[in-house]
Amino acid sequence: QKEVEQDPGPLSVPEGAIVSLNCTYSNSAFQYFMWYRQYSRKGPELLMYTYSSGNKEDGRFTAQVDKSSKYISLFIRDSQPSDSATYLCVVTISYSGAGSYQLTFGKGTKLSVIP
Amino acid sequence: DAGVIQSPRHEVTEMGQEVTLRCKPISGHNSLFWYRQTMMRGLELLIYFNNNVPIDDSGMPEDRFSAKMPNASFSTLKIQPSEPRDSAVYFCASSPYVGGGAREQFFGPGTRLTVL
Numbered sequence: 001q002k003e004v005e006q007d008p009g010p011l012s013v014p015e016g017a018i019v020s021l022n023c024t025y026s027n028s029a030f031q032y033f034m035w036y037r038q039y040s041r042k043g044p045e046l047l048m049y050t051y052s053s054g055n056k057e058d059g060r061f062t063a064q065v066d067k068s069s070k071y072i073s074l075f076i077r078d079s080q081p082s083d084s085a086t087y088l089c090v091v092t093i094s095y096s097g098a099g100s101y102q103l104t105f106g107k108g109t110k111l112s113v114i115p
Numbered sequence: 116d117a118g119v120i121q122s123p124r125h126e127v128t129e130m131g132q133e134v135t136l137r138c139k140p141i142s143g144h145n146s147l148f149w150y151r152q153t154m155m156r157g158l159e160l161l162i163y164f165n166n167n168v169p170i171d172d173s174g175m176p177e178d179r180f181s182a183k184m185p186n187a188s189f190s191t192l193k194i195q196p197s198e199p200r201d202s203a204v205y206f207c208a209s210s211p212y213v214g215g216g217a218r219e220q221f222f223g224p225g226t227r228l229t230v231l
Contacts, residue, residue: 043119043206043222044158088158102171103220107157 003027006089006106015115019076023089023106026070030091030104033065035074038086038108047087048074079113086110117141119223121207127229133195136226138207139188146210148220149182149192153203164190197230204228 006023013019021035032051036044048063050056056063064073072089086108093102120139128134140147147164162172164184172182179198184190194201204227208220 041224043208043224045222046219049219102160102163105158 003030003104004089004091004106007109008107010110010112012112012114013079015079015081015113017079017113019074019079019083019111019113021074021076021087021089021109021111023072024070025072025091025104027091028067028070029093030070032092033063033072034090034092034103035061035063036088036090036105038088040085044088076111079111081113081115084112119207119209119221121205121223121226123226124224125227125229127231128197129231130198131196132230133193134197134201134228134230136192136194136205136207136228138190138192138223140190140207140209141211141221142188144209144211144221146212146220147184147190148208148210149190150206150208150222151203152206152225158206161192194228197228199230202228202230 004023004025034049035047037047038044048058048061050063050065053065053067060077062075074087076083088108089106091104119141122137126134145166149161150158151161152158159174161174162182163170167184167187179196180194182192204225206222206225208222210220
């Protein structure tokens with residue numbers, strides 16, 4: 001079983017739609033959760049990070065973590081064509097100390113927002 | 116701020132040739148990471164440097180791969196000899212945090228390598 005499973009898509013939605021992107025992970029040792037966004041022909045960039053179960057909002061983006069079911073979600077409200085990218089869920093074991101540099105990436109979900 | 120700089124952006128070579136990828140991290144960053152991205156395997160960490168010292172190279176696929184960081188502003192990833200299965204996008208990332216994986220890593224634009 002892969003450590004992080006993510007539906008690769010592609011996912012195509014009309015502008016203004018609510019988008020839901022999801023990941024599952026297998027190791028309960030993972031404690032910190034991130035979403036990176038990768039535009040075509042670019043490197044990934046950090047979008048959001050959280051360490052607790054529950055929701056974290058940043059503008060149109062909401063990250064949701066359920067540690068009991070090992071499930072991570074990213075919601076995008078009022079999606080825009082500029083949101084078209086690949087979204088990578090990322091987990092790591094600790095905030096600092098041994099192993100904290102090791103980010104485990106999902107394979108990414110490719111999103112297209114159609115005007 | 117120039118961000119992480121990688122060169123070349125594209126490299127096409129023939130099997131058996133030596134390939135050298137270069138990276139200039141963001142000034143002041145203490146950690147440097149080399150990743151490889153393919154459709155099949157996604158993004159994989161190859162090696163991690165902390166203050167120019169290699170900390171973990173367990174992700175390097177085999178002895179054909181080597182990485183160096185002679186100073187805080189330059190790193191290389193070398194493949195010798197190259198094989199078609201090495202075709203991928205290679206990313207360099209840097210971070211201002213020592214061992215700070217849970218914090219942000221700043222990625223370069225990547226080098227797209229094709230081995231024929």
